[in-house]
Amino acid sequence: MSVVSQVILKADDELRYPSSGELKSIKDYLQTGEQRVRIANTLAENEKKIVQEASKQLWQKRPDFIAPGGNAYGERQRALCLRDYGWYLRLITYGVLSGDKEPIEKIGLIGVREMYNSLGVPVPGMAESIRCLKKASLDLLSEDDAIAAAPYFDYIIQSMS
Numbered sequence: 545m546s547v548v549s550q551v552i553l554k555a556d557d558e559l560r561y562p563s564s565g566e567l568k569s570i571k572d573y574l575q576t577g578e579q580r581v582r583i584a585n586t587l588a589e590n591e592k593k594i595v596q597e598a599s600k601q602l603w604q605k606r607p608d609f610i611a612p613g614g615n616a617y618g619e620r621q622r623a624l625c626l627r628d629y630g631w632y633l634r635l636i637t638y639g640v641l642s643g644d645k646e647p648i649e650k651i652g653l654i655g656v657r658e659m660y661n662s663l664g665v666p667v668p669g670m671a672e673s674i675r676c677l678k679k680a681s682l683d684l685l686s687e688d689d690a691i692a693a694a695p696y697f698d699y700i701i702q703s704m705s
Contacts, residue, residue, distance in 0.1 A: 546642045547573040573643045576692070583689050584637040590684055595629045597680035602673050615665050628670075629677055632700060636681070639696040648696065653703045671704035 551566040562570070587594065599622075603609065609616040609625075616625045631652070638647040660667050678697035682690040 547644060550644070550646075576643065579689060579692060580640050580643060583640050583685060583693050586684055586689070587633055587637050587640075587681055587693075590681075591630055591633055594633060594677065594680045594684070595626055597683075598629055598673065598676040599626055601676040601679065605676070606669065606672065609669060615669065625673070629673060632674060633677060633681065635700070636693070636696045639699070640693055645696065645699045648699055649703075653700065656704065667704050671701050674701050674704065 548570050551562050551570055555562045555566065603616075608614050610622065611617060616622045635648050635652040638651065639645050656670075657667055660670055674697060678694065678701070681697070682694060685693060
């Protein structure tokens with residue numbers, strides 16, 4: 545949900561007009577729209593490259609993940625990991641576009657620890673994979689865009705740590 549939607553719904557629930565502070569948050573949101581779209585486009589257009597680079601970084605840091613007995617051992621398991629990386633990258637774009645971390649929480653983080661624990665996937669390993677995804681993604685963005693996008697990656701990392 546975008547900042548605009550949140551402000552409107554909150555004001556409506558309270559039977560009032562948006563406050564000046566809320567209107568300022570809408571103004572700020574609208575002023576950063578071009579940047580948010582640019583970031584989302586860059587991430588979406590480079591998904592394959594980002595996922596490949598992130599997985600390369602992760603396997604170098606944690607070769608035990610792809611060794612026999614590791615969670616990403618074998619073609620099928622590795623493909624599932626790469627699929628998850630793409631899914632998390634997509635979640636990041638949702639957050640960036642909305643200007644809020646709420647879509648990330650609602651769509652992708654509720655129950656994530658329980659899911660990975662039930663599958664025998666170490667959650668700290670997933671947090672490390674998101675760190676690699678962050679680095680591979682931010683390397684493709686300008687400094688200002690990287691600063692704007694980083695908190696969305698950090699939110700997922702923090703939730704998994």
